[in-house]
Amino acid sequence: MINNKPKSPIFGDIYRYIYNKGYTTRKSIAADLGLSFPTVTNNLQELIETGYVIIDGTLESTGGRKAYTYKCAPTSMFAVGLDITKHHLNVVLVNTLGELVDDDRFRINFEDTDAYYQFAAEQIDTLLASNDIAHDKILGVGISLPILLKDDQKTVTYAKVVTVDDTTYDRIGKFIHFPYLLFNDANSAGLAEWWNLSSEKTAVYIALNPSIGGATIDGKLLHTGDNNRASEFGHITIIPGGRRCYCGKKGCVDAYCSETVLSGFTDGNIQQFFQDLPYNVGYQNTFDDYLDHLALAANTLRVCYDCDIIVGGNVGANMGEEYIEVLKNKLIELNPFEDNAEYIRRCQYITSASAVGASLYYIKQFIENM
Numbered sequence: 001m002i003n004n005k006p007k008s009p010i011f012g013d014i015y016r017y018i019y020n021k022g023y024t025t026r027k028s029i030a031a032d033l034g035l036s037f038p039t040v041t042n043n044l045q046e047l048i049e050t051g052y053v054i055i056d057g058t059l060e061s062t063g064g065r066k067a068y069t070y071k072c073a074p075t076s077m078f079a080v081g082l083d084i085t086k087h088h089l090n091v092v093l094v095n096t097l098g099e100l101v102d103d104d105r106f107r108i109n110f111e112d113t114d115a116y117y118q119f120a121a122e123q124i125d126t127l128l129a130s131n132d133i134a135h136d137k138i139l140g141v142g143i144s145l146p147i148l149l150k151d152d153q154k155t156v157t158y159a160k161v162v163t164v165d166d167t168t169y170d171r172i173g174k175f176i177h178f179p180y181l182l183f184n185d186a187n188s189a190g191l192a193e194w195w196n197l198s199s200e201k202t203a204v205y206i207a208l209n210p211s212i213g214g215a216t217i218d219g220k221l222l223h224t225g226d227n228n229r230a231s232e233f234g235h236i237t238i239i240p241g242g243r244r245c246y247c248g249k250k251g252c253v254d255a256y257c258s259e260t261v262l263s264g265f266t267d268g269n270i271q272q273f274f275q276d277l278p279y280n281v282g283y284q285n286t287f288d289d290y291l292d293h294l295a296l297a298a299n300t301l302r303v304c305y306d307c308d309i310i311v312g313g314n315v316g317a318n319m320g321e322e323y324i325e326v327l328k329n330k331l332i333e334l335n336p337f338e339d340n341a342e343y344i345r346r347c348q349y350i351t352s353a354s355a356v357g358a359s360l361y362y363i364k365q366f367i368e369n370m
């Protein structure tokens with residue numbers, strides 16, 4: 001049961017402390033937040049009564065007495081994420097802890113039409129009904145698209161992969177009856193990957209999809225840049241005068257490392273490419289060339305940011321760990337400072353990263369405003 005009565009700042013501080021710790025004790029809360037035991041006890045009682053916090057178990061304390069451990073209730077609130085691509089729609093339900101609860105995926109060609117958005121809204125309702133989630137438990141719907149936006153998360157500034165315009169945001173509102181905003185797909189996916197890391201370190205994420213995007217995350221914040229187009233790693237020029245990119249320029253990372261460079265051999269099916277790869281010398285040569293160019297891009301990121309690099313998107317999700325090792329060796333060849341490349345790793349999400357990441361906006365907002 002959630003109520004909306006005004007809360008003290010301490011109430012939110014204790015909630016965020018427990019959220020960041022995962023689980024904790026009354027003693028740790030009091031010590032680390034510099035609060036008295038009665039203050040902690042009263043606020044914890046209220047957090048439990050309102051359904052935000054639950055007793056997780058007990059911990060053997062040094063005095064031999066068992067201390068209760070507390071954690072944030074995973075099911076107090078939820079958020080929904082939609083990922084719209086040219087040929088697929090992915091819908092996810094995420095709990096208060098940012099964990100994926102359920103998802104659904106449809107092969108449907110994107111159209112910027114009422115019929116398409118009505119279909120998307122119906123899939124949200126179906127997902128909520130099948131998980132028995134009441135509409136008042138939904139914080140909002142984050143919608144991921146392969147587009148760039150102003151920081152109002154409504155106004156489209158660049159859309160070449162799918163066709164949308166400045167009326168799109170408002171037209172969606174006819175069908176989605178929750179708070180909703182639009183997000184860049186690769187920024188969202190990077191945020192979802194970063195959320196799963198147990199550190200607060202900076203990380204960059206490169207999304208190897210039919211078009212390449214990226215994200216730079218520092219302290220749970222996305223670095224968006226002056227024009228909201230930071231981390232567009234697909235358009236780093238790696239070969240002057242090289243292959244034509246869809247952006248109109250030549251030699252971009254996208255022209256050498258997009259998913260379609262590989263999946264073009266297998267009728268758009270990237271899983272099939274990797275299944276056939278061990279038995280096909282032509283594919284092996286293509287993929288080696290692909291990894292040479294990916295290493296150029298990844299080394300550029302390493303030199304610029306000096307932080308962990310997550311290889312994601314459909315290529316990252318489907319390439320085996322053995323190819324990450326090949327990539328590491330290529331990076332060692334390029335980098336003047338390092339004799340290993342342990343900073344590079346594969347993404348954790350196989351599917352749904354962008355949809356989950358878009359929904360996390362509402363989870364973050366909920367935690368911050370508690």
Ligand SMILES: [Zn+2]
Nearest residue numbers: 235245247252
């Ligand atoms: Zn380009």
